[in-house]
Amino acid sequence: MIKRSEKNTKIAIRNLYKIFGADPESVLGYVRDGMSKAELLEKHNHVLGLNNINVDVKEGDITVMMGLSGSGKSTLIRHLNRLIEPTAGEVDLDGVNIVDLSGKELRRLRREEMSMVFQHFALLPHRTVLENAGMPMDVRGVPKSEFEDEANKWLDRVGLKGVGDQYPFQLSGGMQQRVGIARALCSNAPVMLMDEAFSALDPLIRTDMQELLLELQSELQKTVVFISHDLDEALKLADHLVILKDGYVVQQGEPQEILIAPNDDYIVDFISDINRARVLRVRSVMEKTERPPENPAGEVDENDNLESVIARSEGETALTYIVTRNGKQIGTLKMTNLVKALVPTAASEEGLRTSAV
């Protein structure tokens, strides 16, 4: 695995503010001085959408932005292709601030650099599935006879062979979203923005779609920005996880780090209900050392999840395993540490949990 710091930064969000209301500039100062969302609404009747966001989106990563409803996820992702204009701050794509782009340059960016998948699919109801999938090329002026092959290729790739002549309303929700993904891929843009792309789907179909996305991702290595309000989904997909609350970033980092060391009660609440044994990896709870332990119980890979290790240990807590990367030792794992890691950091503080429910 390449270290995050070594990856190229594709999109850099810098000091981004967004305030909704009659005169956002006039109240920006209060927000910079630390006024909260609730106070701003009450005293100045403006809605704080985004509050000093700084995020690096790395090339080839899936960056997941997560937060409760109203935390500003949709607002943030729409700044990346400037569907919403920021009140202050910048968004750099490959080092160019897109806030400064002219209308024409912005259209080129939307056509060639970024594609988007929407929560409610947003297909064109009067066009066939094929025409929908080929829409990004159609927008660039490519005639249908020429984009047909490309569109069909991506429809096949997302598992929709042979429905090209149908209309979107004839497809199920899951199939419509596959068209949405095919459309995004057909634009051949390196960046793909996905706003709660799977939230409107049934749980089973949703899992299928997550698999599909991971599969496509290992093949295509797009830079994906994915919005979700579902922690399981976020953990499954994320290389980098950004947690938003009331328009500001509460914590961001590798998902494992956030699980092990949440820095806010808000996040503790979030993560308290998940199956930690399944999500946590050995590498997150091991001790880093190259010295072999005394009488090791065996070897585990750094990316195994804790559940599999527990199954292997048959519940025995006195064991110590050697942790390997590509067959070489990089650390040791004591079962006692593993069990401790299963307890959410603040789960013992029952009060905090129940008060949140």
Next chain:
Amino acid sequence: MATYDFVFRALGLERWCTSGGDNAAPMSMEALVAQSSGEEASTSIWELPFPSMDRLNDACQAFPQSRNVTRGLEQGFLNVKDSMSVVLDPLTQPLSWMLEAALYGILNTPWWIVIPGLMLIVWLVSKSWQLLAFVAISLGGLAFIDYYSYAMQTLAIIMVCAFLCVLFGVPIGIAMSRSDKMRAGTIPILDMLQTLPPFVYLIPLIFLFSVTEPKLYGIAIILYAIVPVIRLTDLGIRMVDESVIEAAEAFGMTDRQKLYGVQIPLALPNIMAGVNQTIMMSLAMVVIASLVSAPGLGVLVLRGINNLELGVGLVSGLGIVLLAVMLDRTTKAALNRINASQKG
């Protein structure tokens, strides 16, 4: 003398009043009645008249009567009429030509081309056998009782006017949907056009144009019937699903691509509903417009009323109903076909 004498006395205007005393203003109706019956205006509080223009004129000869206002309006209208005609006449002349050409065309094409032609259009638009049969029977029936040419004249006028309504109405609707200012400015005009009684339209037009010109009734019909297509185009475009518009923008469509590729196609059901109403309203107006020499079934209705020819009036009324049903069903069938091809 009169009830409101004191007003002018208090204002010290008696001089002015008497100076205008010998003007030749017509005597108001009430004054005339009162004078001939020889009764003095009562001063009982129960019969206190409202201080209207005519009442004040009673007290002061120089004060204008209300008839002077309407007369002034007439005069003013007559004064600008000539200069307005200079501008409006050439602008609207093509309308006369179009109407004349359509009327000439439809009457001078043999029936065995016109009727099958109309049926072909109905078939192409609706793809419905029932409707086709209905149209064939109706047209055949009207032709059989010798109402064919009247019905065709009415149809030709409606076609021309509805076409022009769409030609102007759709772009106006689009402009309204794009600019709230434009919308705020247009809606009062549309409201006025829609609530004005149809006869009232004819009044200024009669002054402006000569009654023998087809454009006179053409303009009346268009003004009356254009409203729904404008309103529904505006509404249709504003109602297009915002997430679809957002998708169009996210993939870099230009405004023009968005308009022609997304907004208009998705607003089409509403626009077609507007066209349907526009056609129905043209039909209503074309009957009234027979008062100002619009040819067609309306003329027969008028004859029925004027000469008490009950049968003629009723049968031509029935002919209008048949035309209405044909036009309505055909446009609705087209609408349904659009709807079926783009459900949510």
